[in-house]
Every structure is written in C-alpha cells, then in structure tokens.
Amino acid sequence: MPLRDELCRQGNWLFRWRSYLPVLLLPLVFLDLRDFQYPLQSALLDRIWEFFCLSVSMLGLGVRALTIGCTPKGTSGRNTREQIAETVNTCGIYSVVRHPLYVGNYLMWLGIALFPRSWELPLIVTLIFWVYYERIMIAEEAFLENKFGKAYREWAEQTPAFIPRLRQWRPPTLPFSLRNVLGREFSGFFAVILIFTALELVGDRLLFDRWILDPVWMWVFGASLVIYLVLRTLKRKTRLLRVEGR
Numbered sequence: 001m002p003l004r005d006e007l008c009r010q011g012n013w014l015f016r017w018r019s020y021l022p023v024l025l026l027p028l029v030f031l032d033l034r035d036f037q038y039p040l041q042s043a044l045l046d047r048i049w050e051f052f053c054l055s056v057s058m059l060g061l062g063v064r065a066l067t068i069g070c071t072p073k074g075t076s077g078r079n080t081r082e083q084i085a086e087t088v089n090t091c092g093i094y095s096v097v098r099h100p101l102y103v104g105n106y107l108m109w110l111g112i113a114l115f116p117r118s119w120e121l122p123l124i125v126t127l128i129f130w131v132y133y134e135r136i137m138i139a140e141e142a143f144l145e146n147k148f149g150k151a152y153r154e155w156a157e158q159t160p161a162f163i164p165r166l167r168q169w170r171p172p173t174l175p176f177s178l179r180n181v182l183g184r185e186f187s188g189f190f191a192v193i194l195i196f197t198a199l200e201l202v203g204d205r206l207l208f209d210r211w212i213l214d215p216v217w218m219w220v221f222g223a224s225l226v227i228y229l230v231l232r233t234l235k236r237k238t239r240l241l242r243v244e245g246r
Contacts (some may be wrong), residue, residue, distance in 0.1 A: 004138070011139025018136060022109060025125060029199065032116040036203040039117065047216065050200065053114045057192050060107025064188070065181045067093050067100040070172035073245050088148050090155045092172030097164040098141075098156060102133045108192060115199050137161060174246075182231055183241030190228035197221040 038046040070092040093100045106129050113125040144152045159168065200217045213221075235241050 004142075007135050008139045008142050011135035011137070014132060015136050015139055022105070022129075022132075025109060025113075025128065026195070028121065028124065029112055029116065029195075030202060032118050032121045033199065033203050033206060036116065036206045038207070047214070049117065050115065050196070050217075053111045054192075054196055055111070056114060057108045057111030057196070060104040060109075060111065061185065061189060061192065063093070063100055063104035063107060065185055066176075067104065068184055069176040069178065069181045070174050071246075072174060088144060088152050088155060090159075091170050093164075095159065095170040096166055096168050098159050098161045099133070099137050100164075102137065103162060103164070105129075106133070108188070112192075112195055112199070115196070116203075177243050177246055179241050180243045180246040183235050183243075186228055186231035186235075190224055193221060193224040 039049060071089055071094075072087065097103060106126075109125055109129065110122060113122045141152075141156065145156075159165070197213075197217055197220070201211065201213055204212050204214070231241070
C-alpha cells in the first residue's frame with residue numbers, strides 16, 4: 001500500500017476515536033506531578049502559573065468557539081463514523097488556517113501539559129499530537145480534495161494547515177452564534193476545569209500530604225459545574241441552544 005494511502009487509512013481510524021484517544025495523555029500529566037513543588041516555594045507564583053496554564057487551554061477553547069460559532073451545518077461537526085462535508089469553509093477562521101479545531105485541541109492540551117512545570121511533558125504532548133493529528137488531517141484533506149477538487153486545492157495552497165496566517169483573515173459569511181457555541185462546547189469547557197482542579201488537588205496532596213483544595217479553585221470549579229449543569233439541562237430539555245442551519 002502506498003505510504004499516503006496507509007496514512008489516510010490510519011487517519012480515518014484515528015478520526016473515529018479522536019475524542020477519546022487524547023485522554024490517554026492524562027496519566028502522563030499526573031505522573032509528572034510526582035515531584036510537585038511550588039516555584040521558589042511561593043504559593044502566589046504557583047497560582048499565577050496555574051492560571052497562565054488555564055489561560056492557554058481557554059485560548060484553545062476560544063479558537064474552537066470562534067470556529068464553531070461561525071460555521072454552517074454539515075461542517076466542523078462532531079461526526080465520528082465517517083468524513084462529512086457539505087461545503088468547504090474558506091472564510092472566517094478558515095481563511096487563516098485549515099484545521100482550526102485541531103489547533104484549539106492542541107492548545108487545550110498544551111495548557112494542561114504545562115501545569116507540572118517540566119519541559120519534557122509539553123514536548124511529548126506536542127510530538128504525540130503531531131503524529132496523531134497529522135494522520136487525521138491527511139485523511140480529511142484527501143476526502144475534501146476528492147470531493148471538491150480544484151476549489152479545495154486552490155484554498156489549501158494559500159492557507160496554512162496548522163499555524164495561522166492572521167494577515168489573510170476574511171470575515172465569516174455567517175454571524176457568530178453564541179447559542180451554537182454554548183450548546184456544543186459546554187462539556188469541553190467543564191472537562192478542562194475538571195482536569196485543572198484535579199491537578200491542583202493532587203499536586204497539593206503530594207506537597208502537603210493531605211487533601212486540600214485552594215478556595216479560588218473551589219469557586220472556579222463550583223461556578224463551572226453550575227454552568228455545565230444549566231447548559232446540559234437546556235440542551236437536553238429545550239430547543240434554546242439549537243440554531244437553525246448550524
């Protein structure tokens with residue numbers, strides 16, 4: 001089998017499980033906490049670093065929100081069984097990068113990998129994401145090129161795959177829909193907060209030899225849990241978060 005076909009085959013398999021396989025990185029993150037210490041023995045510096053890491057992950061979530069909030073139905077979806085695309089997105093965030101959702105995913109996990117403050121873990125996570133998402137992107141692009149032909153190739157030739165080229169920005173054709181974002185990204189938001197809270201809890205357990213939770217993180221987790229439960233209820237019980245054509 002030609003190498004490109006083999007990479008596409010692997011990418012299609014990984015595409016089906018792309019929402020679950022990155023979770024296998026979590027044991028690496030928690031294992032890296034085994035020598036956890038406050039930077040310069042300062043709780044303040046530790047909190048600043050934690051919220052810097054959280055900001056990196058939230059930036060990734062923001063990239064995903066910008067992508068999902070401006071794209072039509074049939075694209076940028078959560079389909080897992082097979083590749084689906086009714087159109088080629090070329091405006092909005094897709095005018096500066098071809099795979100913005102995967103950029104967002106990488107930033108979300110990079111923030112988590114930075115938490116233990118070791119240089120090795122972010123590098124390992126970056127290499128794993130490179131190998132992992134490279135194959136998915138190859139499979140997706142082969143599908144899109146086969147379906148849309150010249151229109152896709154012309155866009156792909158001038159749009160970078162992963163590192164955004166911001167000077168190429170063109171406004172999206174659809175207005176930003178906050179309801180669409182809230183209906184699709186609330187679980188990802190809560191998952192990030194849950195992971196960071198768990199890392200904070202385990203780190204302090206290793207440091208102080210007892211279970212404690214920083215009051216700031218307690219409020220962050222509590223607020224995010226309320227947001228998650230409210231949005232989950234609205235999505236399951238009402239049509240408030242459903243947007244026509246999205």
